[in-house]
Amino acid sequence: MADVRTVVFLGAAGPQDDVEAPAIRPKRRQVDARVPEGARTGPVMLKNGDGAPSAPSKDVIAFDTxxxxxxxxxxxxxxxxxxxxxxxxxxxxxxxxxxxxxxxxxxxxxxxxxxxxxxxxxxxxxxxxxxxxxxxxxxxxxxxxxxxxxxxxxxxxxxxxxxxxxxxxxxxxxxxxxxxxxxxxxxxDHQFPIRGKHTYGEGAGRFGAGRDYGGHQGQDVFAACGTPLVAARGGTVRWKATHGNAGNYLVIDGAGTGTDYAYMHLRDPALVDKGERVRTGQVIGYVGDTGRASGCHLHFELWSGPGWYRGGKPFDPMPQLKAWDEQS
Known part of the structure; x- marks a missing residue:
């Protein structure tokens, strides 16, 4: 924190309502800032003297103007x-x-x-x-x-x-x-899970593609490492772990859907824990390449009820992903 020079109030998704304020009295574990005019409810981000940004905060700062x-x-x-x-x-x-x-x-x-x-x-x-x-x-x-x-x-x-x-x-x-x-x-009713530029995997990245360890059970969506990931649908975290193939991964049961949503290859362990309630659009982690991954991407799965490795079956998420992408 001692190197922080700027606090960025991010507001809603996208840069259109971002506003900045100079850091005041930066210390090793905290930094102060005066809230600038025009700040809107949302996460905050920090920049050091070279302009390098931090990841957005997990929590949001609420303003009512x-x-x-x-x-x-x-x-x-x-x-x-x-x-x-x-x-x-x-x-x-x-x-x-x-x-x-x-x-x-x-x-x-x-x-x-x-x-x-x-x-x-x-x-x-x-x-x-x-x-x-x-x-x-x-x-x-x-x-x-x-x-x-x-x-x-x-x-x-x-x-x-x-x-x-x-x-x-x-x-x-x-x-x-x-x-x-x-x-x-x-x-x-859903938000596209990747909050940044992305492309859809073809061939081996498609659902059902043959793999030496079994058929590909999801859809790969490529984006830069560190791109924020959000919950496509709110629900409760069923599982959070690290696996040799999946890397850091997270499974959420979609509220009111009977469907489980799995997010794999996260850069770091997910920002939410097993049993935690998650909201649609809440930041849950960042795109990564942990586990058995070729390049930074999200491996995304949808499972029918009763759920992920609980008697359900994976199905092709591409139609849903493209519909959510177009809308959100």
């Missing part, structure tokens, strides 16, 4: 904004809508959630009279009436008073019943 952002946003007496444009089921954050009443008088607010593909109402939250300047938040987990909802776009609608539709009903918008604010997000 919603009230400030909404107070200055254009619009009428009620301002609202979704937490993110893309939300994953069982992810590290839920689909949330932040609300702020502006002006000098309270407003009676009702929030409605619609599935954009067919206009069906998925949820409704009567908020009552919200005083000016008081930040409110509505959250949705992706589950309604005990069922995970289909992937697709969903839309929050904010009304000054009661909208006309009954819960669960589809309706056409009416001029006299228009929302004061609308904002939408994309809901997905």
């Amino acid at each position: 919603s009230a400030t952002d909404l107070a200055t946003a254009p619009g009428g007496p009620v301002a609202a904004r979704v937490s993110a444009d893309k939300i994953f089921f069982d992810g590290t954050r839920t689909a949330s809508l932040d609300l702020l009443v502006r002006g000098s008088a309270p407003v009676d607010v009702v929030v409605q959630l619609l599935r954009s593909s067919d206009g069906v109402e998925i949820g409704r939250w009567p908020m009552g009279q919200i005083p000016p300047g008081e930040l409110k938040r509505v959250s949705w987990t992706g589950v309604t009436a005990g069922k995970v909802q289909p992937e697709g776009r969903y839309e929050f609608r904010v009304f000054n008073g009661q909208p006309g539709a009954a819960p669960g009903a589809a309706r056409a918008a009416q001029a006299a019943d228009q929302p004061a604010v609308t904002d939408s997000f994309l809901f997905l």
